[in-house]
Amino acid sequence: MAQGRLITVAKKELFDHLKSRKFLLIFGILLVVAIVGMIGGITEYNKALDRYNEHQSAIDSPLSSYIAEKPSILSVFASVATYLVFVGAILGIAMGFDLVSKEKESKSLKILLSHPVYRDEVINGKALGGITALSGALFVVLFIALATLLVYGIVPDGSELVLIGIFAAVSFLLIFSYFAIALFMSTIMDESGEALIYTIIVFILLSVLVPTLANDTVMENLVGSQPEIPQELLDQMQRPVTNATESNTFSVTVSDKGDNGAWDEYNEQVRAYWEKQQMVKDTFALFSPTMDYQSVTSTITSTMTPGFVLSAGNGVTTAFMVSEGETTSVEDILGKILANIAALLLFPAVFFGLAYLRFMRLDVR
Amino acid sequence: MIQLEHLTKVYNGVRAVDNLTADIPEGEIFGLLGPNGSGKSTTILMLVGLIEPTGGRCLINGLDTVRDPVSVKQQIGYMPEDVGFYATLSAEENLTYFGALYGMDPKVCRQRTAELLDLIGLSGVNKTVSGYSKGMRQRLGLAKALLNDPKVIILDEPTANLDPRGVADYRKIITGVAQAGTTVIVSSHILEEISRVSTMVGILSAGRLVAQGSWKDLAEDLAKKDGGLVTIRVESLDPVPELSHPDIIDVRYETGRFGAIIRARSDIRGAVAENLALHNVRIQGLSREGLTLEETFLSYYQVAG
16 A cells, blocks of 8 residues: 555656656757767767777877777767756756645645655655656667667677666766755745755755866865976977876876886876875765766766877977776776765765655644 | 544644644534634644644544554545645546545546536536636535545635535535534634534634534523623614723624624613613614624633633
């Protein structure tokens, strides 16, 4: 019986979402940005693949001293993640902000709770209905993303499929985090308008303010400046080599290992600097699902991709880098993003827990 | 059937319901009367299990509303004053959803829904509840309260938005279910409405139940308590001046003051006549009347403080 009532509430909530104009509208936008992002990502991927193929064939060129890697299919999802981080959050907020407050306003909550149903069945049913709708929406997006890949003749291998699965899972957790925050606001506010405003304030706080605190200026104050390449090393180099990825993991590799001692020392300083900065950023990220999501998706989508041509400043144009002969396994990636995934699990759990407690003690008058 | 035992609810230090004790037998229509803020709605919300008492308890058919909320709710049908439904669903869809929460078989629920919508005059209305008038929503609220064939029906201001035909239908339905053994609690401030349907009445004042019984019993009790309240009707051709007498409880003047209704502790018609004559008021009539419903209610309310 208890499960029956929970399912009854969840089914009603699910159909309410699926029939709601706001859900359909934001879901439509999500689909469009996913398709646009995929097409853009595939175009970039193909270009990178062409560069890789050119490099492979140009073994006599001056650049043959470094090793390039075949680009990862995961890089295609980078631009999808860029859109999803905002549109997904908005979808979660739109689905959650009036779940309880709307029932308070319309007085249907009083009617609902006068029926033989426990309050936890009502709040769990609401969450379950929302989660099911969100999962369905993400499943469709993922399905279309994979279909787009196949249409362009790109077939992911097993490990790439696992990473795509992780990408989908963290995307779900991001949306569910904001859904849970919105649901919490909906339980503590009497009006949906208020709940929406406060949810948006929290969204701005977590997705703009916290990441701003982790910007370069603040970082410089907290962890100092990045160590500069000693002049003697620059002098030795015909082509300085620098490597940085979007996730700020850093490594330096030279093809000419004539002066390993100086390089190793510098490399160690740079690694320590970036590790320290990453630790501070990870700490900030624990308070922002947006940062956690960006951290996870950038790690996933930039792993096993070819390096970037960067400017190291001082008028010296650097060539690029890759970790020589290294490929990152799924286990390695998971190791890097585990804290972020844990935080992404914690956020919805905490806010849903708060919403649950509040709803259980709600005086319905 | 329903026992309220020392029921108390305190909101932010204010006793909305104060040590309320009552016993409502099966098959009675119990009218809960009281002015705004007297604790009627709070009492009903505790009965329905929507708020928890600060002290005391409510028992419905022997079940505690706090300890066995789901079992209690399975046996009651409730219609709040500001009845709210899911606006994007039709009447059938709303009732089907609530029927599912009662654990009703879908086929039985559909059949019952059709019967009830026919009973309240909403069958064939093919629109969502968002397009319903307040009166239609209130009719639907009554249907919802009857959906599970409850042992107890609790109605808060059930006729507030109904048209005369709707009120007549409501009275017929409520009287019918009570005759079939269902206990009904009706909260209202419309005395006429309560007097038409209720077999028992309880008067609340400042959260306390100041009287309980039939109207006749209450009027008799009141008369005994106060040594016999007397209502005197004055009809005059000249405006009635301010009247004063130690036994007068209150005076209501009619429009233009060409008449007044005096409530007094004794028959003071002689003194009133003298007073009016003193002011050269031509008297058309000076009669003693029995207590009206309103007077009985106001007397109890006044006695309570």
